[in-house]
Amino acid sequence: ETGVTQTPRHLVMGMTNKKSLKCEQHLGHNAMYWYKQSAKKPLELMFVYNFKEQTENNSVPSRFSPECPNSSHLFLHLHTLQPEDSALYLCASSQEVLAGGSSRTDTQYFGPGTRLTVL
Amino acid sequence: AQSVTQLDSHVSVSEGTPVLLRCNYSSSYSPSLFWYVQHPNKGLQLLLKYTSAATLVKGINGFEAEFKKSETSFHLTKPSAHMSDAAEYFCVVSDRGKSTFGDGTTLTVKP
Numbered sequence: 001e002t003g004v005t006q007t008p009r010h011l012v013m014g015m016t017n018k019k020s021l022k023c024e025q026h027l028g029h030n031a032m033y034w035y036k037q038s039a040k041k042p043l044e045l046m047f048v049y050n051f052k053e054q055t056e057n058n059s060v061p062s063r064f065s066p067e068c069p070n071s072s073h074l075f076l077h078l079h080t081l082q083p084e085d086s087a088l089y090l091c092a093s094s095q096e097v098l099a100g101g102s103s104r105t106d107t108q109y110f111g112p113g114t115r116l117t118v119l
Numbered sequence: 120a121q122s123v124t125q126l127d128s129h130v131s132v133s134e135g136t137p138v139l140l141r142c143n144y145s146s147s148y149s150p151s152l153f154w155y156v157q158h159p160n161k162g163l164q165l166l167l168k169y170t171s172a173a174t175l176v177k178g179i180n181g182f183e184a185e186f187k188k189s190e191t192s193f194h195l196t197k198p199s200a201h202m203s204d205a206a207e208y209f210c211v212v213s214d215r216g217k218s219t220f221g222d223g224t225t226l227t228v229k230p
Contacts, residue, residue, distance in 0.1 A: 004162070042222045043209065050216075090162055096216060105213045107153065110162035 003027040006091050006111035013081065014119050021076040021114050023091030032074040033108065034066060035090040043090075049074060050096055081118045088113045121146040123212045125221035133229045138182075138197040140224045142210035145191060152193045153211040154184055157223075163209060169193060180204070200228045 004025045013019050025032065034046040048056035049068040063085075065077040074091055092108040126141040144152065151170045155163040167178025174186040180203075184195045193210060205228045210221040 006162075043220045045218075045220075088160075092163075105151070105216055105218050107165050107168055108155075108163075108211075108218065110155075110164070112162045113160070115160070 004091060004093055004109050004111035006089075006114050008114060009112065010115045010117075012117045012119065013078070015081060015083075017081075018077070018079040020078065021089055021091075021116075023074040023076075023111055025072055025074075025091075025093035025109070025111075027093055027095075027109060029093040029095045029109070030071055031094045031096045031105070032068060032071070033092040033094075034074065034076050035092065036087050037090055037113070038087040047076075078116075081116075083118050086116055086118045088115050121150065121212050121214050121217070121219050123210050123219050123221040125208075125210050125224050127224050128222065129225045129227065131227040131229060132200045134202055135199050138195070138200045138204065138226065140195040140208050140210075140226065142184075142193045142195065142221060143191055144193060144210070144212040146212055146214045148214050150212045150214040152184075152186060153213065154178065154182070154193075154195050155209045155211060157207045157209065159206075166195070166208075200226075202228050202230065204228055 007022045031050045033048050036044045045058050046060045047066045052068050063080050067075040090113045091111040094108045095106045123144045153168045154166040156166050157163045166182050167176045169176045169186045177183045182197045184193050208224045212219050
């Protein structure tokens, strides 16, 4: 067990639905990530939270809305999605180490993912 | 800026033969380098990592990788492939808090 859990594991939703993906890490890490993994495409980083603050948003459409209420929990709120949003959504966590004015990312620990299908 | 290139999108080997998955990187600083494995419908799992210590890094399941700064490479090897090694493998370069993933290499192991 990696210490990162994701729920639900599978989700089917219509384009007008609103749903949320949940990620929880039990590793005491200070950074959390959302990735999108589509078939035959590279892994895409969507959002990064360091110390509960969003530090990266890689031009993700506004129909994806992240929330990080504390360093252990990360949500991805979904609304009015498109069929091309169907993918495996992976959550990860890591311990960011600050040294010499810059940060270093240690190993990322991944959850099992949520397989999302948008009809 | 940093980047990572996995030179082969697909590698096929026979069970019991060596595995070589190639990764080249570019980074302006001294990066950390990782290899992750992903089995079907699962999350990514760390195989091994290099963080400026020994250049030959040993990981789980008999995998190892050698950091070669002069060649900017971090190739993943295993002496003898097992059927359970069939999966997707990702090389990752991480520098100053930013991680860049390679496109992945699919390893097929034939009986």
